[in-house]
Amino acid sequence: GVALGSLLADTGYVTLDAGFVNTASCSSAITYIDGGNGILRYRGYPIEQLAQNSTFIEVSYLLIYGELPSASQLETFTEQIRRHTLLHEDLKRFFDGFPRNAHPMPVVSSAVNALSAYYQDSLDPSDPEQVELSTIRLLAKLPTIAAYAFKKSVGQPFLYPDNSMGLVENFLRMTFGLPAEPYDLDPEIAAALDMLLVLHADHEQNCSTSTVRLVGSSNANLFTSISGGINALWGPLHGGANQAVLEMLDEIHAAGGDTKDFMRRVKNKEDGVKLMGFGHRVYKNYDPRAAIVKQTADKILDKLAPDDELLGIAKGLEEVALNDDYFIERKLYPNVDFYTGLIYRAMGFPPRMFTVLFALGRLPGWIAHWREMHNDPATKIGRPRQIYTGHTARDYVDLSQRS
Numbered sequence: 001g002v003a004l005g006s007l008l009a010d011t012g013y014v015t016l017d018a019g020f021v022n023t024a025s026c027s028s029a030i031t032y033i034d035g036g037n038g039i040l041r042y043r044g045y046p047i048e049q050l051a052q053n054s055t056f057i058e059v060s061y062l063l064i065y066g067e068l069p070s071a072s073q074l075e076t077f078t079e080q081i082r083r084h085t086l087l088h089e090d091l092k093r094f095f096d097g098f099p100r101n102a103h104p105m106p107v108v109s110s111a112v113n114a115l116s117a118y119y120q121d122s123l124d125p126s127d128p129e130q131v132e133l134s135t136i137r138l139l140a141k142l143p144t145i146a147a148y149a150f151k152k153s154v155g156q157p158f159l160y161p162d163n164s165m166g167l168v169e170n171f172l173r174m175t176f177g178l179p180a181e182p183y184d185l186d187p188e189i190a191a192a193l194d195m196l197l198v199l200h201a202d203h204e205q206n207c208s209t210s211t212v213r214l215v216g217s218s219n220a221n222l223f224t225s226i227s228g229g230i231n232a233l234w235g236p237l238h239g240g241a242n243q244a245v246l247e248m249l250d251e252i253h254a255a256g257g258d259t260k261d262f263m264r265r266v267k268n269k270e271d272g273v274k275l276m277g278f279g280h281r282v283y284k285n286y287d288p289r290a291a292i293v294k295q296t297a298d299k300i301l302d303k304l305a306p307d308d309e310l311l312g313i314a315k316g317l318e319e320v321a322l323n324d325d326y327f328i329e330r331k332l333y334p335n336v337d338f339y340t341g342l343i344y345r346a347m348g349f350p351p352r353m354f355t356v357l358f359a360l361g362r363l364p365g366w367i368a369h370w371r372e373m374h375n376d377p378a379t380k381i382g383r384p385r386q387i388y389t390g391h392t393a394r395d396y397v398d399l400s401q402r403s
């Protein structure tokens, strides 16, 4: 493929594939998706087995280093992450510059980008030790950054990380805890969030991961490349869909819960209304992650928000969609975002934090891809071609001569 690409470029021919529907940008050994059959595997391990048996830290190790860790490797990795959770005090003041009502995604991506300014001893992509250090720093500090973005939005004081706690537990405490009060952690919620992070941890060459690779292909540092990925994730066609789903469900609920009328608008493409959380570029079958999330939604909502009517509306929409020719013909099924928002909300997160949670989950995948790219001798700077459709050559017209 690479040889053929270079050959064609030399002849002046270029291939136009808007949205990269059928064009591979790299070879990768990280994640396998069979969209027709609804299969997802990280490093060969089925997502269902990882969701049930593994943890987010272990899956991060698996994605980044290629193998499940031994007990001592896992302990060392966990310990390293624990030791780097603190944010530089100057970087904490960075949050003060944002308005209270800022969306947390640009706050988080800016803070991650700013890591390049505060941790200048781990920026060199060609130095494996520096890459290792920036990997650990990112995994350790993103939960702290995410929690501070939340605290900023609700006007509460920032909590220092408690390094006796696990990554997800610490994140929940820094998000929902208060300085003078002991934080009452619910292990079931922590386990459910950990599992949701596992489900989001990688998804091969999606929009944000491709962005991380493209930024990184110029030898930009890891922090700044990941910041680019966080921005790409924010869009409602990508990770921003989880917030958009909840807003859609709220809207339907407020309008009396008429799912049929909403679906009529979607099918008629009225005002560009889409069934958010449905459809996927690669899955033309049920998204295997959505199946797991749906079960978790049942469990968590039953415990935390048994009166939440939005779950019923979501299930109603799914039922209509799965039996409707519009969705059947286009092979549109629920994706990972369809039910996650309901769980996050039941856990206490406002909708604006949903995509931040997605970013927390996707981080190890982004890192794994950035590192894989740098270790691949076939890597070149990403530089797509174009089909030029503008004017042919024409002469400059003096301002006085223009109508």
Ligand code: ACO
Pocket (backbone or CB within 6 Å): 019, 236, 237, 238, 239, 241, 266, 273, 274, 275, 276, 277, 278, 279, 280, 281, 282, 330, 332, 335, 336, 337
């Ligand atoms: N609701 C209604 N119609 C839809 C939807 C939807 N959610 N998704 C796709 N379609 C329709 C399109 O209008 C199009 O119809 P047409 O053939 O009559 O023109 C057809 O299905 C094919 O859709 P495309 O937009 O060409 O598919 P594409 O692969 O480019 O887009 C995407 C995939 C962006 C995910 C799309 O399905 C979508 O917008 N879904 C809603 C947003 C969403 O949930 N995004 C999260 C994706 S998963 C993730 O990032 C975690």
